[in-house]
Amino acid sequence: MNEYIPAIIYGVLFGTALRLFMLRIDYRQYPTYLHGRIIHLSLGFIAASLGTLAIPSVMEEQYTAVTFLTIAASQFREVRNMERNTLNEMDAFELVPRGNTYIEGIAIAFESRNYLVIASSLLVTSFYVFIGWYAAVIVSIICIIGAQVLMSGSSLGKITEIERAELTFKGAGLYVDSIYIMNIGLPERQKEILEYGMGFIVTPKSFSVRSTIANLGQRQAILHDLSVTLGVFRDSGTPALVPLIKRDLNDGRIGVFILPQEKNLDTALSVLAKVPVLEHAVQKPHFKKEASS
Known part of the structure; x- marks a missing residue:
């Protein structure tokens, strides 16, 4: 042999x-x-x-x-x-x-x-x-x-703080905590959103992370993973029920709005923490302090 x-x-x-x-x-x-x-x-x-x-x-x-x-x-x-x-x-x-x-x-x-x-x-x-x-x-x-x-690899829970936030309406404007999401004019849709919706605030742990979670691809990955696990309360042709993520321009936080079929807070927080940080979304801006003259 x-x-x-x-x-x-x-x-x-x-x-x-x-x-x-x-x-x-x-x-x-x-x-x-x-x-x-x-x-x-x-x-x-x-x-x-x-x-x-x-x-x-x-x-x-x-x-x-x-x-x-x-x-x-x-x-x-x-x-x-x-x-x-x-x-x-x-x-x-x-x-x-x-x-x-x-x-x-x-x-x-x-x-x-x-x-x-x-x-x-x-x-x-x-x-x-x-x-x-x-x-x-x-x-x-x-x-x-x-x-x-x-x-x-890295995950969202390693680079951010994640917490539940209340959904509120100010007139026709939908807010997750203080972050504006979108306008919903129909009272029936507003009622559905308050009944079935969930909101989360994702806070970056460092300045560099702000750019990563601001990436539109990273945001879409968050929405997809949540929707795959918890289901989504919508069908085609219902734009008012589309999950969305919007950014607070002042501090870099993002507000996550979803309409899950299974409204399970522990599962949602676990999935959010495990969302992979996408390689193409990683940004590491840094600044060098100029020497004082």
């Missing part, structure tokens, strides 16, 4: 299992269906195979085989396009869409996780070949921990 076979089998199985671990389904529910998961697991198997075979190929001086890694990189870029196109098509039929910024973040995540599988499979195979199976097991545990850290 070829001396590399055990290492190859271990590397491929570990890489595929790691991709399965990174494909966990959460409240955002994507990919939802079996066929979508099969596509990503198949790509994970291919990525694991490429990473695993790189070391035995170099050891056997089959350097041309390593060039398949560059081909894989171009193919996995197509994964991002596939996810982007799929989610854009789906988004057109959502009552509360994800938005382009959220979709781009999901697409990048699916592409980058295939590269992570390649790197992890290459590492565990290298340690298996050069040291032994026990070293490969230790590196596997380290890779799983690293994947967990990279998957976690």
Whole structure:
């Protein structure tokens, strides 16, 4: 039997299992269906195979085989396009869409996780070949921990303070705390909003966070995640019942207005805290103090 076979089998199985671990389904529910998961697991198997075979190929001086890694990189870029196109098509039929910024973040995540599988499979195979199976097991545990850290990212609860706020009307104007949301002229709509609506105030913990939560894509992600979890009290053609977020221009706070089908305060606060901070929304403005003359 070829001396590399055990290492190859271990590397491929570990890489595929790691991709399965990174494909966990959460409240955002994507990919939802079996066929979508099969596509990503198949790509994970291919990525694991490429990473695993790189070391035995170099050891056997089959350097041309390593060039398949560059081909894989171009193919996995197509994964991002596939996810982007799929989610854009789906988004057109959502009552509360994800938005382009959220979709781009999901697409990048699916592409980058295939590269992570390649790197992890290459590492565990290298340690298996050069040291032994026990070293490969230790590196596997380290890779799983690293994947967990990279998957976690930042969330809204880490960079802001979130609290419940009352919905009030001043004439036809709807307010969340002191933040103006929109005009609702019909008394019937006002009654529905006060009965079914919920309001929240999201306060940034630092000046830099103001720009992040002001991003329209980040705001849309907040509304989408809340609506997916709690449901939404609206149908197509009812613009007065659309969830909205507006900003206090003085202090950077945002007021969140939603109409959930399940009016559960604890769940709403938990979902708000777990909303991912989108990479494309992160802004870190800073100012250098001029030296006094």
